Amino acid sequence: SGLVSSARFSPDGSRIVSTSEDRTARLWDAASGDPLIELRGHDDFVSSACFSPDGRRLLTSSWDATIRVMDPRAEPPRRIAHSPR
Template sequence: MMFSLDVEAVMFSSDGKQIASASEDKTIRLWDASTGNHQKTLADHSDWVTAVVFSPDGKQITSASCDQTVRLWDVGASLHSVRLFGTSLGALRKFRKWHREIETPGTITTFTFSADGQFLRTNLGLFKVGDTGFNGGLSLKGGWICYGVAPVFLILPGLQPSCYDVRGDYITIGFADGRVLCLKFDCRALEQLFNLK
């Protein structure tokens, strides 16, 4: 396997037969894990692809990008031309037909599927994999702690957040001056308040 640009993420499929890679050139590439052969390039993001993950059943690949979208791709459909024309010719044509897109309030850099494949746990909170899109979750945007897209708590103007992470009802924020802040929110109450369910 050889890459021309920085690879931002790699992930094995659940059966270990495929590898997906995400890179700065705005693409996701599928590889045969046993041979290292390139199988297909998935291309339609407008910015770097920052994270990639297979669904638990291996039938979907989900990609996240700096373009603030998550896209779901059908693995079987993407490999159709490979089955028809073989790996040499089939891998040349880029696959641009994702079947679902979720707009996000920021850039997702890490995510995993829930065991049932219904949700994505991300650094921005919880996303439902379905037509409803973003399903709430804590995030940090423009100096505000937000739930979904709604601002709920303003960080003091003198503090400069440099990073954050979310786990359930907790958000932890790192600041440029070396401080770390951890806050707990009642996400169930916020969901009811903002009618996200």
């Protein structure tokens, strides 16, 4: 819970990813609005997210100066890129 900073539809329109100040990204079923999964791992506010073109991966960015490539079906993140502050 907390302030929602972004929300985007998956390429096929079946899911929504939202990001929040509570350091999470969440997947939702677009038709029903039901929560599907909560993704954790960032150390600060998650500012945005987007789906890969095929909809299988998520990219999330955070105020912790990282971008994470996540597969919602498997954790931990596949890749983590660090940015200078």
